[in-house]
Amino acid sequence: MNQRIQQLRKQSTEAINRISAERGKMVTEFYKMPDTASYSIPMQRAKAFRHIMANKTIYINPGELIVGERGPAPKATPTYPEICLHSLEDLQILDERPKVSFKVDDKTREAFEQVIIPFWKGKTQRERIFDHLPQHWKDAFEAGVFTEFQEQRAPGHTVGGKKLFQMGMLDLKNEIRKSLDALDFLYDPLALGQKEELEAMDTAADAIMIFAQRHADELEKLAEQIEDQARQEELYEVARICRKVPANAPETFHEALQHYWFIHLGVITELNPWDSFNPGRLDQHLYPFYQKQVEEGTLNAEKAKELLQAFWIKFNNHPSPPKVGVTAQESNTYTDFALINLGGVKEDGSDAVNELTYLILDVIEEMRILQPSSMVQVSKKSPQQFLKRTAQITKTGFGQPSYFNTDAIVQELLRQGKSLEDARNGGASGCVETGAFGNESYILTGYFNLNKVLEVTLHNGYDLRTQKMTGIRTGNPADFRNMDELLEAFRKQLRHFIDIKLEGNNIIERLFAKYMPVPFLSLIINDCIENGKDYNNGGARYNTSYVQGVGLGSITDNLTAIRYHVFDGKTLSMHQMLDHLKANFDDAGELRHDLVYETPKYGNDDDYADRHAVAVFNAFYEAVNGRPTARGGVFRINMLPTTSHVYFGSVIGAMPDGRLAGEPLSEGISPVQGADRKGPTAVLRSAAKIDHLKTGGTLLNQKFSPSFFNTEEDIDKFISLIRSYFRMDGHHIQFNVIDADTLRDAQKHPEKHRDLIVRVAGYSDYFNDLGEALQEEIIRRTEWG
């Protein structure tokens, strides 16, 4: 890392999160203009966007090579009052919350109080959504059966594709012109709507070009004033680039990065879409520029690396927009889930790893910042060398890069009906979500609390938290004669809640299609221009809406415990079990011990337990997969939690696996914390029993001690472990290399860390089984790293 990058990195990591009222004020200003109401809704959105891009503060950091900020300064974070409105109390919470606070100064508070809040109160998308959702949806939401992604942020979840790097805004404007010329007002009843949308896209393209030109102006002004000649030349060069892109397609490496960055800012300024935006297969997109310039002698690896690092910092300057209400208080979301994809296969199916892939891995290792996050796509064709390099980074223990199975991703996309080329150009974004990059709108709609559904089933439709009949009557569990009857009741209850969730999704999708089109995002995702249709209205080539199942490990263990103790072992009746749950295992220490320690668990390659994972997965899949969405897409499932397993656990009482009321659930498809006792191969085998190819992504976390990476041979074995999982169609795996804090926690809460294996000396052992002195020695060793 050279001095410039060190400086920029330091600025970025030390910058304080702030709330900026700039965007909020501008969008208010625009909607107050007398003409605004006369435009079509898409045009209103496009003009609001243009108003912001033409007037917002231009910020250029000393030493910067890639320019442009969403807010008036790094980490100054705008709000989106047309989507959801921050109240003064929300601002106070954000200012004061202990984790990841956003500072709010007096001027900002004043702007909210006097300008933003008075105008938007009662007119936001969030209020519109809650006005339209039926009571039974609200009851289930209150009970904690699911969350709703679109209540505070716009649909997004999409990734730039190849075209983004090959076309400028002027090219896109040409395409828009062609689409407009082809409209058939005589026979096509949708033509007028398409015209409105296309004209809005055209205005959005102008907006981003204005924004770039304003940067060029500012850069030239700075250049004129500066004495340092080297920096002056740089400033003129960056100004030249801003005059060229994104209006025209980029032709150099530097141009390509700046081009992308302007578009990125466009997407995250237009609205606050989930997962911000993402360049996707970065090593593939940038390679032609890199290769050409290296051949010409106008770029070398060192310069390319510097530019990439400067690019990395831009992501890190942009925390995710903060939430309102309870979410603001509870969540400490900070990262905005841009996930750089490396490796994988090319469009022709050949291995895609190139020189630049390795260079970007160097960047990831050196930068060690939260955003952008990074992943590697591993196909059966990926070279061992590539994985050895990534394993070295994994070993350093900051969780990046995560590992994805390209062959599974391609099959998942093909199963969903994507073309082979589109599938191979795809990847994973956000946490683990499969997408046809550049061609698909794949929105996540909400986490789904599988264990809550089981709890409601165990109470014959009654929710303990809200004390309401949110479910349907599926029978008194004490009357169930066997496991099948319980599972059948669960399936019915699941279907009931999925219906509620999908009903809500369809209402929300229509509300976004109607009131919150995104003409700018629509420009860059195929085939919105061709279809004359907005991204939020099913304009993309492929449209998928996901429901994310949460807590597979927990529900498997809960069902297993019931089978083992109630139906098979008959050591206690269902009635007794329910009484213990109600009492939160008060005075039932021995029973709880047996539930935790003496009951089969998911994650040990034991079919007795694992079959319940398969049963629940299949029930969830059947309830959701293939059903139509309101924007002409298809509902599908994936299995990922982000941090919702904590919230979902907080709304559930004690459960049969020995979990106490309110405690977190298992995350992703990982076993319950500490329940896997047979090492990583058994976890992978258990996790591979569900059919990953029927999902749009699954998430598996594994803890690993750094001592498993000591030698070259160890690293080879680690890679084989990943390849084995992927041979079994596993979708994703990430490794948390254990640190001393984890070990300290294990000393305090041994039951949550039963899976923790450490290398002792000449052999490995469960950390819990070691005496205290030895535990201390191992903690010291880990601290020394």
Next chain:
Amino acid sequence: MQGVVFDIKHYAVHDGPGIRQTIFFKGCPMRCQWCHNPESQSAEIEKYRQQNRLGVKVFMRDKKIGWIATTEELLKEIEKDVVFFEESGGGVTFSGGEPLEQFDFVYDLAYKCKERGIHTAIDTCGYAGTKQIDQLTKVIDLFLYDLKLIDNEEHYKYTGVENDLIISNLRFLDMLEQEVIIRFPLIPEITTRPENVKGMVELMSSLKNIKKIDILPYHNIAKEKYSRFGKPFSLDVGRNLLPVDVTHIRQQFLKAGLEVKTGT
């Protein structure tokens, strides 16, 4: 067939090439004073008190060390890991205790593994009849051969048995050109004495084919494990090895042209 095993370890990465599954057989003819696995020595199924915690609450349960396993049961467990063996060039390792104490059972299991194309390794102290060793070569791909002390009296003193059979079996395997890796535990002041290291080097130099040795530095940690299983621990190694001691020993093997790996 059936026998007594006391543990099965998945993702064993230090017991031979690739990802391995290690099966630990119960019972050992030796009583090495530094033994890491005191629970493996007796061939009987033993009892101990297991302590489990839920937060601060402690629960005691009577547990057994070891269980009677059948060949079929173990094969089923081994076959679960085949995908990992194939991807990594791994396989199954028979360890203990001393697996050869249950020769027929181990042979049967190894035979059936070979029928299924699974790589087999055995971690043995070599204290068994030469005829058995001979038979074993038909079903074992790799011998991890533990050698501790060259001097017979010393060997007897610290392990409870003489080493002549062990050394002659090693020479026998050498003659048969079997794949063998010597495993040499470095016990401070006992196996690390200069004359013992010298003897090890000389012995290995006299072998024609066996040229690989793993040196395994001993850490003073066994004591804790003895108390866990309620067994008395007689040896108290005064100190842990220093890295410089290990390097010095390693160099002597290297100088003799041997392939040395140091365990962790």
